[in-house]
Amino acid sequence: MSLEIIGISVLWLFLFGYVIIGSIDYGAGFFNAYSLLTGKQHIVSKIIQRYLSPVWEVTNVFFVFFFVGMVGFFPETAFYFGTILLIPGSIALILLAIRGSYYAFEAYGTKGHRGYAFMYGASGILIPASLSIVLTIATGGFVTIQNGEPTLDYLSLFLSPLTWAIVILSIIAVLYISAVFLTWYSHKTGDEGATALMRKYSLIWAVPLIIAASGIIIELQHHNEVHFNQLMGLWWLFAVSFLMWIGTVYFIWKKRKYGVALSLLIGQFAFAFFGYGISHYPYLLYPHLTIFDGFTNEAMAIALIVAFILGMLLLIPSLYLLLRLFLFDGQYIKGKRE
Amino acid sequence: MLFDDPVFMSRMLTLLTLSFHIFYATIGVGLPLMIMIFQWVGIRKNDPHYLLMARRWARGFVVTVAVGVVTGTAIGLQLSLLWPSFMELAGHIIALPLFMEVFAFFFEAIFLGIYLYTWDRFDNPKKHLLLLIPVAIGGAMSAYFITVVNSFMNSPGGFELVNGELVNVNPIAAMFTVSMPTKVAHVLATGYMTVAFVLAAIAAFRLLQGANKNYHKKSLNLLMKIGFIFAIASAIIGDFSGKYLAEYQPEKLAAAEWHFETSDNAPLVLWGVLDENNEPRYAIEIPLALSILAHGSPSAEVIGLEEFPEEHQPPLVIHYFFDTMVTIGMFMLGLSFIYWIAQWRGWSFVQQRWYRWLIVLGGPLSFLAIQAGWWLAEVGRQPWILRGIMTIDEAATTSDHVGIMFILFTLLYLILGIGTVVVLRKMFKNNPPEIESNEMSGSDSK
Ligand code: HDD
Ligand code: HEM
Ligand code: HEM
Numbered sequence: 001m002s003l004e005i006i007g008i009s010v011l012w013l014f015l016f017g018y019v020i021i022g023s024i025d026y027g028a029g030f031f032n033a034y035s036l037l038t039g040k041q042h043i044v045s046k047i048i049q050r051y052l053s054p055v056w057e058v059t060n061v062f063f064v065f066f067f068v069g070m071v072g073f074f075p076e077t078a079f080y081f082g083t084i085l086l087i088p089g090s091i092a093l094i095l096l097a098i099r100g101s102y103y104a105f106e107a108y109g110t111k112g113h114r115g116y117a118f119m120y121g122a123s124g125i126l127i128p129a130s131l132s133i134v135l136t137i138a139t140g141g142f143v144t145i146q147n148g149e150p151t152l153d154y155l156s157l158f159l160s161p162l163t164w165a166i167v168i169l170s171i172i173a174v175l176y177i178s179a180v181f182l183t184w185y186s187h188k189t190g191d192e193g194a195t196a197l198m199r200k201y202s203l204i205w206a207v208p209l210i211i212a213a214s215g216i217i218i219e220l221q222h223h224n225e226v227h228f229n230q231l232m233g234l235w236w237l238f239a240v241s242f243l244m245w246i247g248t249v250y251f252i253w254k255k256r257k258y259g260v261a262l263s264l265l266i267g268q269f270a271f272a273f274f275g276y277g278i279s280h281y282p283y284l285l286y287p288h289l290t291i292f293d294g295f296t297n298e299a300m301a302i303a304l305i306v307a308f309i310l311g312m313l314l315l316i317p318s319l320y321l322l323l324r325l326f327l328f329d330g331q332y333i334k335g336k337r338e
Numbered sequence: 339m340l341f342d343d344p345v346f347m348s349r350m351l352t353l354l355t356l357s358f359h360i361f362y363a364t365i366g367v368g369l370p371l372m373i374m375i376f377q378w379v380g381i382r383k384n385d386p387h388y389l390l391m392a393r394r395w396a397r398g399f400v401v402t403v404a405v406g407v408v409t410g411t412a413i414g415l416q417l418s419l420l421w422p423s424f425m426e427l428a429g430h431i432i433a434l435p436l437f438m439e440v441f442a443f444f445f446e447a448i449f450l451g452i453y454l455y456t457w458d459r460f461d462n463p464k465k466h467l468l469l470l471i472p473v474a475i476g477g478a479m480s481a482y483f484i485t486v487v488n489s490f491m492n493s494p495g496g497f498e499l500v501n502g503e504l505v506n507v508n509p510i511a512a513m514f515t516v517s518m519p520t521k522v523a524h525v526l527a528t529g530y531m532t533v534a535f536v537l538a539a540i541a542a543f544r545l546l547q548g549a550n551k552n553y554h555k556k557s558l559n560l561l562m563k564i565g566f567i568f569a570i571a572s573a574i575i576g577d578f579s580g581k582y583l584a585e586y587q588p589e590k591l592a593a594a595e596w597h598f599e600t601s602d603n604a605p606l607v608l609w610g611v612l613d614e615n616n617e618p619r620y621a622i623e624i625p626l627a628l629s630i631l632a633h634g635s636p637s638a639e640v641i642g643l644e645e646f647p648e649e650h651q652p653p654l655v656i657h658y659f660f661d662t663m664v665t666i667g668m669f670m671l672g673l674s675f676i677y678w679i680a681q682w683r684g685w686s687f688v689q690q691r692w693y694r695w696l697i698v699l700g701g702p703l704s705f706l707a708i709q710a711g712w713w714l715a716e717v718g719r720q721p722w723i724l725r726g727i728m729t730i731d732e733a734a735t736t737s738d739h740v741g742i743m744f745i746l747f748t749l750l751y752l753i754l755g756i757g758t759v760v761v762l763r764k765m766f767k768n769n770p771p772e773i774e775s776n777e778m779s780g781s782d783s784k
Contacts (some may be wrong), residue, residue: 060408061444064440068436072429072433073433075426075427082418087739090746090747093415097408097409100404100408101408104761105401105757296430300430307434
């Protein structure tokens with residue numbers, strides 16, 4: 001395997017990690033705000049404090065890892081994406097900042113402002129939306145090179161159905177992933193009320209998810225035929241993904257084996273996410289930038305990969321410890337420990 | 339208009355974000371060490387006061403870490419958004435420490451999460467203390483790696499430039515540039531010093547308000563000692579930084595000292611203003627001191643600003659940044675030294691209100707010194723972003739909307755800054771140590 005492919009695979013894997021654990025986080029914020037409106041707040045917010053507060057920084061590092069690694073392995077992305085993403089990137093940053101500080105201001109401090117909880121909930125929807133725009137831009141068609149500088153055509157980006165299809169999918173995916181995870185988690189904590197509520201949300205969002213995903217494939221056909229054809233060539237990955245989706249819905253429906261349902265959900269997204277990623281090959285920004293012409297020099301690539309392996313050797317045991325203490329500690333998740 | 343100039347506004351936005359982040363980052367570097375020292379002393383002396391202090395600071399730390407993380411994420415992404423050409427070039431050479439920094443964050447975040455939520459989970463309190471070691475190391479490593487990047491910008495190395503092409507890139511050599519040792523050491527020492535003095539300022543302030551004498555006095559006494567040690571270290575390493583500048587970035591030193599003509603036996607000019615002929619007036623002149631700072635010998639020759647073409651001269655305002663930093667450094671050194679001696683000899687004037695007020699003032703002043711130091715280092719690098727290789731004009735984004743983003747981020751930092759203060763105040767006001775220590779001794783004496 002070439003260094004380029006190792007690099008992009010590692011980054012894509014981390015982005016996938018961020019999509020999953022970020023979605024849990026974002027969706028939970030939304031459900032929290034929604035339940036404030038409907039008066040069921042006590043059910044969700046306890047879970048959010050027990051599970052999300054200790055790990056949110058870890059979630060954030062996944063994101064930082066992705067963009068720092070991207071500039072490390074593919075320095076030219078800094079030039080292309082950095083120049084065009086000033087506005088969407090800054091907006092996403094501001095929303096992320098509001099969100100991150102919420103945990104500190106609201107959960108650790110004393111009882112805070114309702115408005116902040118709503119901003120926190122809304123940011124859970126807006127962040128995935130603004131970040132997913134990067135995927136749309138990367139598919140090509142919105143960036144032209146003028147006087148050697150990449151420029152983004154905001155109007156056609158805004159008017160493109162593809163943009164909206166991806167935005168909608170990202171929002172629904174967040175809500176669905178989060179609901180399934182929280183179903184499993186609240187079941188583990190023994191909170192039947194929360195389990196029932198979250199199970200309902202999972203089922204509500206399951207069908208729209210598949211419709212939105214199909215919508216993207218249809219839109220892509222009109223938008224970028226090369227990409228579309230490559231995607232179709234990988235149809236079997238998406239078929240596996242679809243079967244896993246059926247599995248998740250089945251178990252949730254039957255109120256059985258929530259753990260298996262969650263694993264199938266992660267599998268479903270893994271297949272779809274990697275299918276999409278592979279079909280993008282070799283472009284980082286269609287048609288201007290490929291992973292080959294944007295790649296760093298060999299010495300740096302090897303140094304980064306070595307650093308990555310050493311870093312992982314350090315992190316995996318620590319991460320295991322964190323999960324054992326919080327996610328899998330029966331006493332802790334049932335709220336019997338502080 | 340300046341507001342529409344992407345280069346100028348990118349500078350302003352970078353200035354804003356970094357100056358805001360550095361408050362929280364400094365706390366992130368220094369506070370884990372202080373908590374560690376206090377918890378350790380508490381366990382050793384079996385004194386619940388120290389343990390309580392450690393525990394209360396740790397709770398406040400959560401808030402500052404959160405804001406540190408979000409502002410750090412902002413600056414991390416802004417580097418690519420505002421300086422795309424620089425990151426494209428630098429990514430080839432200096433991406434390694436930036437990448438490793440993420441692992442340091444990861445490491446710190448994981449153990450901090452565990453530490454905070456496990457105060458009462460271990461039967462042996464020493465085990466809980468052990469969890470702080472990775473947090474403190476993670477914080478120091480974050481500072482280390484980012485300062486490595488900054489050193490590279492001041493003294494690029496680890497590659498060769500042949501006809502505009504980067505060749506023979508050596509990522510390890512790029513991390514060990516000539517400015518790295520002094521820079522990293524100075525940043526760490528001043529971080530520890532600042533946090534010690536800030537906590538001392540809080541203790542002194544509570545004493546002035548008449549709060550629990552014993553508790554805050556213990557804290558003040560120990561903190562002034564820790565602060566003194568790191569203040570000495572800061573001054574010594576600062577002196578080395580000056581020697582580094584004289585050797586490798588003489589234009590920065592010359593601008594900071596208003597040293598226009600190359601000469602030997604050079605005096606150190608502090609404060610003052612420049613008249614029409616660029617002559618310093620109303621300044622304090624310390625004879626021979628600049629030669630000593632630059633080369634360690636009173637007769638040494640120091641290069642003047644005249645030897646550099648006009649367009650490569652840094653702005654002269656960095657003179658004031660340097661003076662602010664050094665004046666505060668000397669003031670804090672004196673203040674903590676006198677406090678120490680007084681404690682030893684039993685002089686009582688350091689217990690008086692006016693002295694306590696000076697200590698209170700020391701907290702914000704130390705932070706100001708950190709800011710001034712960074713302004714000196716970064717503005718003094720002008721017009722370069724990568725000294726000798728790339729200027730800021732070449733590096734900045736060409737997008738026209740930086741001005742609006744500047745306004746948005748100003749609002750964001752206002753919210754975050756006010757939020758931090760409000761939450762920390764609420765947290766500690768509603769729950770003073772007197773009450774908490776009663777609760778604690780109640781449950782501790784099983
Ligand atoms: C509490 C903060 C503080 C204090 C008391 C001092 N410094 Fe400092 N100084 C810093 C905080 C700082 C800093 C924020 O950490 C800087 C900015 C960049 C860096 O490497 O460290 C810095 C930079 C810096 C530089 C520029 C290095 C460069 O650009 O490469 C010099 C020459 C000095 N310092 C010298 C001193 C001297 C002679 C001091 C005598 C007491 C001193 N500093 C006290
Ligand atoms: C990855 C490392 C860094 C990069 C890429 C970077 C980049 C920049 C750039 C491009 C500017 C604006 C150009 C200029 O004015 O010189 C700047 C200014 C500044 N930086 Fe750095 N910097 C780095 C590290 C740091 C660190 C660690 C600090 C400390 C907190 C810092 C503090 C500042 C300050 C205060 C300014 C404002 C100076 C001005 O506006 O001229 N920088 N930095
Ligand atoms: C260009 C300059 C800088 C960049 C790009 C940067 C980047 C970041 C990022 C991305 C984070 C959040 C990490 C997370 O998600 O957990 C962060 C946090 C942090 N940064 Fe910075 N940083 C800069 C300057 C500095 C400086 C000068 C220091 C110390 C002297 C520092 C020390 C820290 C620490 C200790 C944290 C952990 C959070 C905390 O404990 O408050 N950073 N930084």
